[in-house]
Amino acid sequence: MQNPLIKYNEEEITLAHKINNLKKEAGSHSPSIFTFKQKLPELNIKIDACFLSNPYATDLFLNYFTKEIINTGKIRELLEFYPSQNQVISEILSSFLNVNYKNIFIGNGAIEIIQAVIHNFTKKKILINIPTFSSYYEFVKPGIEIIYNTLKKENNYQLELDKYFDLIKSEKPDTIVIINPNNPDGGYIESHDIRKILETVREVATVILDESFIHFAYENDNFDPISMADLVTEYPNLVLIKSMSKDFGIAGIRAGYAVMDEKRVKELLDIGFLWNSNGLAEYFFRLYTRADFAYHYNSVRIRYIMETIEFIEQLKKIKGIRVYPSRANFILIELPENIKSIDFVTALLLKHGIYVRTCEDKIGLDGEYIRLASRTSKENKIILESIKNLFK
Amino acid sequence: MQNPLIKYNEEEITLAHKINNLKKEAGSHSPSIFTFKQKLPELNIKIDACFLSNPYATDLFLNYFTKEIINTGKIRELLEFYPSQNQVISEILSSFLNVNYKNIFIGNGAIEIIQAVIHNFTKKKILINIPTFSSYYEFVKPGIEIIYNTLKKENNYQLELDKYFDLIKSEKPDTIVIINPNNPDGGYIESHDIRKILETVREVATVILDESFIHFAYENDNFDPISMADLVTEYPNLVLIKSMSKDFGIAGIRAGYAVMDEKRVKELLDIGFLWNSNGLAEYFFRLYTRADFAYHYNSVRIRYIMETIEFIEQLKKIKGIRVYPSRANFILIELPENIKSIDFVTALLLKHGIYVRTCEDKIGLDGEYIRLASRTSKENKIILESIKNLFK
Numbered sequence: 018m019q020n021p022l023i024k025y026n027e028e029e030i031t032l033a034h035k036i037n038n039l040k041k042e043a044g045s046h047s048p049s050i051f052t053f054k055q056k057l058p059e060l061n062i063k064i065d066a067c068f069l070s071n072p073y074a075t076d077l078f079l080n081y082f083t084k085e086i087i088n089t090g091k092i093r094e095l096l097e098f099y100p101s102q103n104q105v106i107s108e109i110l111s112s113f114l115n116v117n118y119k120n121i122f123i124g125n126g127a128i129e130i131i132q133a134v135i136h137n138f139t140k141k142k143i144l145i146n147i148p149t150f151s152s153y154y155e156f157v158k159p160g161i162e163i164i165y166n167t168l169k170k171e172n173n174y175q176l177e178l179d180k181y182f183d184l185i186k187s188e189k190p191d192t193i194v195i196i197n198p199n200n201p202d203g204g205y206i207e208s209h210d211i212r213k214i215l216e217t218v219r220e221v222a223t224v225i226l227d228e229s230f231i232h233f234a235y236e237n238d239n240f241d242p243i244s245m246a247d248l249v250t251e252y253p254n255l256v257l258i259k260s261m262s263k264d265f266g267i268a269g270i271r272a273g274y275a276v277m278d279e280k281r282v283k284e285l286l287d288i289g290f291l292w293n294s295n296g297l298a299e300y301f302f303r304l305y306t307r308a309d310f311a312y313h314y315n316s317v318r319i320r321y322i323m324e325t326i327e328f329i330e331q332l333k334k335i336k337g338i339r340v341y342p343s344r345a346n347f348i349l350i351e352l353p354e355n356i357k358s359i360d361f362v363t364a365l366l367l368k369h370g371i372y373v374r375t376c377e378d379k380i381g382l383d384g385e386y387i388r389l390a391s392r393t394s395k396e397n398k399i400i401l402e403s404i405k406n407l408f409k
Numbered sequence: 410m411q412n413p414l415i416k417y418n419e420e421e422i423t424l425a426h427k428i429n430n431l432k433k434e435a436g437s438h439s440p441s442i443f444t445f446k447q448k449l450p451e452l453n454i455k456i457d458a459c460f461l462s463n464p465y466a467t468d469l470f471l472n473y474f475t476k477e478i479i480n481t482g483k484i485r486e487l488l489e490f491y492p493s494q495n496q497v498i499s500e501i502l503s504s505f506l507n508v509n510y511k512n513i514f515i516g517n518g519a520i521e522i523i524q525a526v527i528h529n530f531t532k533k534k535i536l537i538n539i540p541t542f543s544s545y546y547e548f549v550k551p552g553i554e555i556i557y558n559t560l561k562k563e564n565n566y567q568l569e570l571d572k573y574f575d576l577i578k579s580e581k582p583d584t585i586v587i588i589n590p591n592n593p594d595g596g597y598i599e600s601h602d603i604r605k606i607l608e609t610v611r612e613v614a615t616v617i618l619d620e621s622f623i624h625f626a627y628e629n630d631n632f633d634p635i636s637m638a639d640l641v642t643e644y645p646n647l648v649l650i651k652s653m654s655k656d657f658g659i660a661g662i663r664a665g666y667a668v669m670d671e672k673r674v675k676e677l678l679d680i681g682f683l684w685n686s687n688g689l690a691e692y693f694f695r696l697y698t699r700a701d702f703a704y705h706y707n708s709v710r711i712r713y714i715m716e717t718i719e720f721i722e723q724l725k726k727i728k729g730i731r732v733y734p735s736r737a738n739f740i741l742i743e744l745p746e747n748i749k750s751i752d753f754v755t756a757l758l759l760k761h762g763i764y765v766r767t768c769e770d771k772i773g774l775d776g777e778y779i780r781l782a783s784r785t786s787k788e789n790k791i792i793l794e795s796i797k798n799l800f801k
Contacts, residue, residue, distance in 0.1 A: 051490065082488070087484070098441060098457070099443075099660040125663075125685060126685075128683055136680070267489060269492055269687055269688025270687055271684070288548055289544075293518075293520075293663075295662060299443065
């Protein structure tokens with residue numbers, strides 16, 4: 018391993034090797050903080066800028082959780098008793114989302130929904146834009162054909178609609194996947210273009226629209242919330258997937274939902290997904306839909322977006338790196354040609370205790386990249402200084 | 410609704426109707442305590458004898474949890490960060506179970522594993538003993554044939570091995586399901602007979618052995634723990650499923666595991682199940698495998714078995730009901746012919762605040778039954794007195 022950025026001592030070289038091995042073992046996802054602690058207790062991670070979440074919303078949630086669940090002793094019943102069944106939780110979300118509960122499917126994290134949808138609704142051929150979240154192609158069952166639409170670097174990895182439509186016409190996939198904003202580049206498709214896509218691809222049986230990062234996107238100066246969930250009645254081929262881990266930093270709770278045609282929800286519930294939510298996820302959804310909580314959440318959502326915009330502006334000023342446009346809470350950064358992504362990540366972790374994501378496993382990216390999460394403004398400043406320091 | 414046991418006032422009649430409707434909506438599973446609270450807040454449930462768990466183990470777990478997770482503030486990281494991936498948690502369980510981690514699959518509750526196994530390994534025909542846990546036939550996908558082996562009432566719903574083997578020979582299912590002890594009757598198959606079954610059904614591709622209630626079974630006076638998990642290397646067709654909710658009363662956490670052939674674990678992980686454990690489930694498994702915890706757990710496990718045996722003896726003395734032999738933590742009880750199960754359950758709930766399970770939705774039961782969970786010795790006494798009171 019060679020790293021032109023930095024000189025390591027022997028101890029650090031050993032640790033760097035261990036980090037790289039751990040990364041390799043984890044495959045196309047980063048090792049979790051727990052895995053790091055278990056296997057590399059000598060490592061001191063100060064800032065987890067791999068983890069894509071709004072830290073202010075985490076604090077907000079934890080304040081409510083501490084007051085209502087920990088301090089009251091109600092934690093016991095959340096752990097002890099069976100959580101409600103899927104459609105009972107759908108009912109809780111229904112009026113909040115302005116969608117009939119029969120169109121809502123609750124998942125053990127969005128990841129379970131991705132798995133369920135691809136396993137049950139994709140019949141022959143799936144079209145996936147790359148770079149993307151790897152589970153979309155990894156979870157595809159043997160026998161299903163995967164077609165990749167490679168987004169172009171020279172176009173900032175933005176989806177080109179006309180070419181996309183041509184590809185759909187010629188390949189005739191039964192499933193297409195759109196993540197908006199896209200992961201790992203943060204590229205955003207405006208609402209009117211999403212509508213245009215939905216209008217154009219009516220022949221595609223299943224249109225997966227993953228809005229896991231949509232709370233960080235904006236189309237006006239008020240940062241009004243955006244979602245296409247209510248379009249599901251108009252477009253029965255639409256399957257909208259939403260993770261809650263990104264908005265609230267509650268990846269440990271596992272909470273996500275989907276909005277889709279009533280028949281699809283029934284088809285899934287008829288073959289399983291009975292108690293797939295845990296007690297804390299049920300509490301989360303009850304809280305999330307409460308007016309008092311929603312009000313506070315919107316404030317911290319907007320604060321976080323504004324700070325992320327500022328973070329991106331500052332990153333752009335660092336010479337030697339290329340910062341891709343993002344309307345998500347993370348930024349795709351291209352490194353200079355002579356620096357390997359894994360070396361940069363290891364250096365940042367060893368010298369500054371900052372954990373960011375390599376993108377070497379991401380198919381469809383041309384060059385050496387990292388994906389950097391926006392954290393608190395204080396942490397963002399430390400991240401900025403640390404990156405500058407590595408380039409000195 | 411007529412109930413010869415009891416006279417209701419008007420308020421109670423309304424409530425009784427609501428309870429029955431809620432039961433109907435929940436289908437083949439009982440409404441959760443949360444669902445009851447949400448929809449019937451006027452109902453006062455004092456003892457949940459529908460819920461199959463060891464309450465002493467719940468206390469033990471919660472003591473550790475409070476000390477290690479709540480009081481230290483570590484709850485935050487359990488909620489915030491991604492839990493470890495499936496095989497990292499398998500490694501934690503590996504030495505405790507004395508099984509290679511590659512043979513262990515972690516589930517979001519046993520229910521997720523039942524779903525995964527039946528959806529992915531059952532190809533054409535499944536043989537299910539009834540009465541049983543309904544998910545085993547409900548989760549079967551369209552196109553798969555279900556053969557039922559009806560256990561006989563006159564034989565106390567015990568599995569008759571020779572007839573079972575004949576049926577397997579003639580029907581040639583690719584999957585068979587054995588729950589031991591069986592749900593809802595508690596009937597137990599001795600270890601030497603499980604071995605005999607495994608020896609005889611080597612031609613059956615998938616043998617599901619559900620040991621979710623095995624911690625409550627015993628074959629000697631020391632109540633030594635029983636499990637067939639280590640047989641998976643000898644019998645590659647064996648898929649052993651284990652819920653943890655029954656042993657610890659932590660249904661809200663969703664934790665279960667399976668032991669199966671390494672190729673099967675890989676097949677499942679190749680198509681999903683990436684972050685299907687939540688942070689609390691990961692903590693649970695780390696705690697469960699610790700020597701100090703295991704020592705205390707075994708004490709409360711034995712205490713609970715002994716009290717359950719006593720509870721069964723006392724129930725047998727009540728005239729008019731038939732108590733079926735059980736080596737689980739619940740008891741199947743047949744009611745007198747003139748009493749409907751739902752009426753008995755409603756009366757017990759309205760008059761005594763005790764929630765027990767009707768068995769009217771259980772296919773394969775001939776007569777009117779309830780399934781009664783063993784709770785603490787104090788609660789068991791109240792349950793006994795309340796049932797006696799209804800029969801006065």
